[in-house]
Amino acid sequence: QVQLLQSGAEVKKLGASVKVSCKASGYTFTDFSISWVRQAPGQGLEWMGWISAYNSNTKYAQKFQGRVALTTDASTSTAYMDLRSLSSDDTAIYYCARCCGPYGGDWGQGTLITVSS
Amino acid sequence: VLTQSPGTLSLSPGERVTLSCRASQSVGISYFAWYQQKPGQAPRLLIYGASNRATGIPDRFSGSGSGTDFTLTNSRLEPEDFAVYYCHQYGRFPYTFGQGTKLEIK
Numbered sequence: 688q689v690q691l692l693q694s695g696a697e698v699k700k701l702g703a704s705v706k707v708s709c710k711a712s713g714y715t716f717t718d719f720s721i722s723w724v725r726q727a728p729g730q731g732l733e734w735m736g737w738i739s740a741y742n743s744n745t746k747y748a749q750k751f752q753g754r755v756a757l758t759t760d761a762s763t764s765t766a767y768m769d770l771r772s773l774s775s776d777d778t779a780i781y782y783c784a785r786c787c788g789p790y791g792g793d794w795g796q797g798t799l800i801t802v803s804s
Numbered sequence: 805v806l807t808q809s810p811g812t813l814s815l816s817p818g819e820r821v822t823l824s825c826r827a828s829q830s831v832g833i834s835y836f837a838w839y840q841q842k843p844g845q846a847p848r849l850l851i852y853g854a855s856n857r858a859t860g861i862p863d864r865f866s867g868s869g870s871g872t873d874f875t876l877t878n879s880r881l882e883p884e885d886f887a888v889y890y891c892h893q894y895g896r897f898p899y900t901f902g903q904g905t906k907l908e909i910k
Contacts, residue, residue: 722894722899724901731888731890731901731902731903731904732839732841732847732890732892732901732904733901734892734898734899734900734901737897737899746897746898747898748898749898782846782847786894787835787837787852787894788834788835788837788852788853788894789849789852789853789856789858789859791837791849791852791858791892791894792848792849792858792859794846794847795846796846797846
C-alpha cells in the first residue's frame with residue numbers, strides 16, 4: 688500500500704533552517720508529484736509548494752518564495768522540504784502529500800516543527 | 805482564494821448538511837477536492853474532481869458544483885462526521901485551501 692513516511696519532530700532556533708523528508712513507498716515515485724502543506728496550531732491548512740518527482744519542476748506559494756526549497760531524490764523515493772530563516776510563525780505541522788485527484792488521499796503522518804528562541 | 809461558509813456549524817446526528825466553498829476565480833471541475841480533518845490526524849480525502857468519492861468514503865457524502873461555487877453534502881450525519889472540512893483547488897498554481905468549516909455536535 689502507498690505510504691509517505693516523514694522525518695521526526697524537530698525544535699529549531701529562530702533564524703535556523705529545517706529540512707523535512709518524506710519517503711514514499713508503494714507506488715512509482717517518479718509518476719506523481721508531491722505537495723507540501725503546513726498547519727499552524729489551531730489553524731487551517733496552508734499550501735506551501737509542489738514538486739514534480741519526474742523532472743523536479745517546482746511551484747511555490749508566494750508567501751514562501753525565496754525561503755523554501757523542494758527537492759526529490761528518485762534513487763531513494765524521497766522528497767524534501769527545506770525552510771530557511773525560521774520565525775515563531777513557522778511553528779506548525781508540515782505534511783507531504785501525493786498529488787492530486789484520487790491520489791490526493793495519500794498524506795504523510797506530519798512533522799511537527801517548533802521554532803523557539 | 806477559496807472562501808468557505810459557514811465557519812462553524814452546530815448540528816445533530818441524523819441531520820443533513822451542505823457546506824459551501826466559493827472560489828475567487830473559476831476552477832476546472834476536475835481539480836476540486838474536499839477533505840475532512842479530525843484532531844491529531846492528517847486530512848482525509850473525501851471528494852476529488854468536484855463530485856467523485858474517494859476510495860472508502862461512504863455514499864452519504866456527495867460533492868457538486870462548477871466554476872466558482874462548490875458544495876459538499878452529507879445526507880445524514882453520523883457521530884464520526886463531526887470534524888473540520890476543507891475545500892481545495894489544484895487546477896492552477898498556487899494551489900489553495902479554504903479556511904475550513906467546523907462541524908460540531910449540537
